Amino acid sequence: MAKAHFGSDNVSGIAPEILDAIVRANQGGVDSYGGDALTDGLNARFGELFETEVSVLPVGTGSIANDLAISFITPPWGAVYCHHDAHIMVDEANGPEFFSGGAKLADLPAEHGRLDPATVHTAATAFDPTDIHHPMRAALSITQATEWGTLYSVDQVKALGAVARELDLVFHMDGARFANAVAALGCTPAELTWKAGVDVLSFGATKNGCMAVEALIVFGKKREQFGTLQRLHKRAGQLYSKMRFFSAQLEAYLENDRWIQWADHANRQAGRLAEGLTALDGISLQHPCEANELFLTMPVAVYDAMDAAGFGLYPISPNGDGSGSIRLVTSFNTDPADVDRLLEVAGAV
């Protein structure tokens, strides 16, 4: 029997609609390396979604999406401002530094994972950008939804975009959970990105029902350098020979607003978990639960009970006082009944 797993949204499988799209794309011989109709249609499809002309490249993982994005927005002697716990900072095995030829990731503190415009401004103006001794300020990268399950509001993104524009920083958004952010904020994709100053977006899809695909999306003036991104993409081994099967996932993902609906479902189940768990003694949220992730302090006994009941969970980090820190994540296919069951188990301790 399928296991109810709350450890990560990466543990979830492929949505049936996505699998169907792969099967449908499996007809006859078509040109390889992106020379197919599905790939050809991506720019228009995403352009419609974002209400502006965009340039799009599909990639296989969120890691490489970020690696390529970073290498696209900074010279090797540049500095990219990001938060201390950003994926690009701590989870990519130094991929951003490698792919960019040695750019500096300058990590900044960020309450609940949200960078503050003033903090960015101070860091980015610490050095004269024309002084060749120092890392040259080059880019700003934020994660939306953040690494701690919170969100930047549209206005907060805009405020960062204003700093980026003032200081001539290319503005990147790591949107591994972009769908969850859009669903929760109720804004348009355009409002949350290029209208707020974002130049490059890592548009996540894998965590939200796809098999393995993300889209690199370039907006506005930065599109003039899209040819460079295509070279970086090919050189990184991301030009899949049977690209149609990756583009098909993206196409089906966008169709009928599935991406929003699936993210909305995940967000709602996370909200139910948050509400139910924090009503229990000794359980509290470390960060507001605004998307599909919960970062909790809970009694180890509660964790043990959930574990014993067969739920898939990542290990708890004990705090030494009988409590511990644990992340729970919901996904596009989280069964509400499993949420009920988990709350029941937790409540029974």
Place this chain on the structure above:
Amino acid sequence: MAKAHFGSDNVSGIAPEILDAIVRANQGGVDSYGGDALTDGLNARFGELFETEVSVLPVGTGSIANDLAISFITPPWGAVYCHHDAHIMVDEANGPEFFSGGAKLADLPAEHGRLDPATVHTAATAFDPTDIHHPMRAALSITQATEWGTLYSVDQVKALGAVARELDLVFHMDGARFANAVAALGCTPAELTWKAGVDVLSFGATKNGCMAVEALIVFGKKREQFGTLQRLHKRAGQLYSKMRFFSAQLEAYLENDRWIQWADHANRQAGRLAEGLTALDGISLQHPCEANELFLTMPVAVYDAMDAAGFGLYPISPNGDGSGSIRLVTSFNTDPADVDRLLEVAGAV
């Protein structure tokens, strides 16, 4: 209607057995980033196939398989000997140089795409390897089946392996069409690789019926450094979060000797094309057809007829005398009736 495409084996789709395996793997929540049972079983599965202990990593494209292999077998100041037309030399957008931190690809002439042991020996001993001014000899890379559709016999691989051992070169085989080589030679995978001195194999699967997966296979003593390859692999963004769907492809590919049977089918259809076409006036093979590729000189008029008949073909390179150079490729799902039809069209010119 599905188009009969002879331009490349990359234009073919996914074999039904592979798609089934992806569907079957889509059950419940399982640990991500390779922490699933299918991925866990790969070392054993390939170990059985190769009759020895091996260390395996799945990757998404042939390009990155080669990039990672090269970066694994040479220091940045090393030289990797390969043939002038090797994929690693001309088709990876300098990925091998990039991923290795600047290693030198030293290209050598090779009749019909087959490197000669004496040529390798001469090139690799041109410089004293302890003289730090010069590229340090480090590795040998061959393509099997070759870029020109020919094969190295087991003895030819062995002879190159002997040179590699003598000169302390790590020996890599780019096996994007390894299946076609094994099927055609009738040898065991072991005989064609580690028993002949091969240390690292890029084991192709995508061109032969998979959706998007290749396996990096490390043999023998080189396995002691497998931890380094795992870091390179993660850093390259190749650690897919839903890795199970890539491992599932490999598992189904090996099952019931499918990989050999599919390659054998492709080889046979290529053989039929070669026999039929070279019987026609003005058509000749530029290289022996030993696997699933044909490199032909043919009248442009014949090409035009095939094109007009609706076959998928890559552009012909005109020779200026009414003839041109053209590659035809068959694949795991080439319909023999399409071969008949193509021969008929060509014969009617």
Place this chain on the structure above:
Amino acid sequence: MAKAHFGSDNVSGIAPEILDAIVRANQGGVDSYGGDALTDGLNARFGELFETEVSVLPVGTGSIANDLAISFITPPWGAVYCHHDAHIMVDEANGPEFFSGGAKLADLPAEHGRLDPATVHTAATAFDPTDIHHPMRAALSITQATEWGTLYSVDQVKALGAVARELDLVFHMDGARFANAVAALGCTPAELTWKAGVDVLSFGATKNGCMAVEALIVFGKKREQFGTLQRLHKRAGQLYSKMRFFSAQLEAYLENDRWIQWADHANRQAGRLAEGLTALDGISLQHPCEANELFLTMPVAVYDAMDAAGFGLYPISPNGDGSGSIRLVTSFNTDPADVDRLLEVAGAV
């Protein structure tokens, strides 16, 4: 007339004894690229100084000394812990990241420029080093004398060395002003380095009277990988064809304890400046003056007077309240009469 310059020790010229050594080395034809007797003798000469076997390479600048040291002590996926204002962090135009193939410089806060062992321990144990997602802890780098003109005591270095040993971090010391540290602490070079756990030292000489030379010094077990450092060194264009003129500088620098005496002179003049200036109204040290650098808060009016009197100074950073921040540096050839004169000018405001 020569200008009395207190902006940097880099503004000072070449000590006559060093110039003499260059002239003396200019006899006849000798083997190039380090094949000369002077270069050949460096290992023995530094071995004597450090009371142990060492492996030495001369380089042309402090920047490249640090770049090569960092690339020698970490894999590309490693993390190097350093202080927030370390030269390797902010003054090398991302050279350490570039030369190391993308290693992470993890900057830590450090009071008065001195890293605290507990801070290092916490940062270096934040991630499991076997988890390939995260930067792998690899090395520790400190600056001695520090970027803020302070010193680590021998015991403080030892305490950091103990953390490095416990966590398997290679321990690097950026000793651009190593001479000033040894002179001030009155310890032996051995006590301050390998006996305290240091594996690799950037041994500065340029700031203290040489024309352009620093020595990379490798101690203990790390010497087993010295061949790799020689490749990195050659590849960085640091194998000077007429190497004898660089080795001659180092040889003359060590002779008769000149390096210590010159540093001692600089330290004493800095001490006199510190004593004299802080006796004046409104002038205070931002950090203790323990070597040859002073970081001062002073009235802008005082600065202006010194500037008007013709002293070479770097620009002051105004604090907005009539005071500003300014660095003064003394060197091997600072004339005590110029110190007197500067104090006089400052005192007269």
Place this chain on the structure above:
Amino acid sequence: MAKAHFGSDNVSGIAPEILDAIVRANQGGVDSYGGDALTDGLNARFGELFETEVSVLPVGTGSIANDLAISFITPPWGAVYCHHDAHIMVDEANGPEFFSGGAKLADLPAEHGRLDPATVHTAATAFDPTDIHHPMRAALSITQATEWGTLYSVDQVKALGAVARELDLVFHMDGARFANAVAALGCTPAELTWKAGVDVLSFGATKNGCMAVEALIVFGKKREQFGTLQRLHKRAGQLYSKMRFFSAQLEAYLENDRWIQWADHANRQAGRLAEGLTALDGISLQHPCEANELFLTMPVAVYDAMDAAGFGLYPISPNGDGSGSIRLVTSFNTDPADVDRLLEVAGAV
């Protein structure tokens, strides 16, 4: 007593006029990192020499001059066409590949070390430069004087410049022995470089009497990107803190046409050696002697006699028939009497 060394021009020391210039520059405190008057004057001084506006950066070695030049003229996915024995190909420990982030050095055959325009054209048009799979043609690099002691005439450089312009290749000249070429050809520096299409010149000085300095010289439109070269230069650790002592060498080198006169002297002594030696039985030139290098076949017995007579020589490569291959090089300070003596010793065998 000084040894007469004919192994390399790198074995020679520093010309007295250059040493004097270093001594003269050693006055007082001046701004560091190139903020001195001598460095400031280089653009004008070289502009005068080349009869056009140029942008100049001093570096410490010929290796790094080439490494930086190559990284300046090609993107990482580019191809740089050069001759098979070019220094950038075989003598820089893969520095050009490393500094360029993985660019491809595409080596071409070249009789007597001179690339042929048709060969370059064929190689550079083998691939469609807009096809992102292949290395993108980017640059052409030649060595003048060549690696085999021959010269390109002004017209030959022009013909290569025309190919470069036609195919949009940046044109680099490795002029480690540029002075010898200008002296031998009797042309102007302008005629041999930018007037013939050269964009970037590695202007050698070390082999011809300096201690350690070369100049990177950028011409014409490529000067618009000079800011990038400055970042590359700083990042490579080439921004010497006491830069004045490097700029002083260049300034003195150009003064009174010394650079030409010294090279002319070396060329003449090489010519005398060539004439005298080839008059002897069994001695012949492998390449025309057109600058200051001789590549000879000679009886090993002759070599042994020269060696026994105390001349500094690099090892001979025996041909197995009693003869061997040997390089002799003259320099700015080769004593004509030593040439006489060597001819006498050789003639007496």
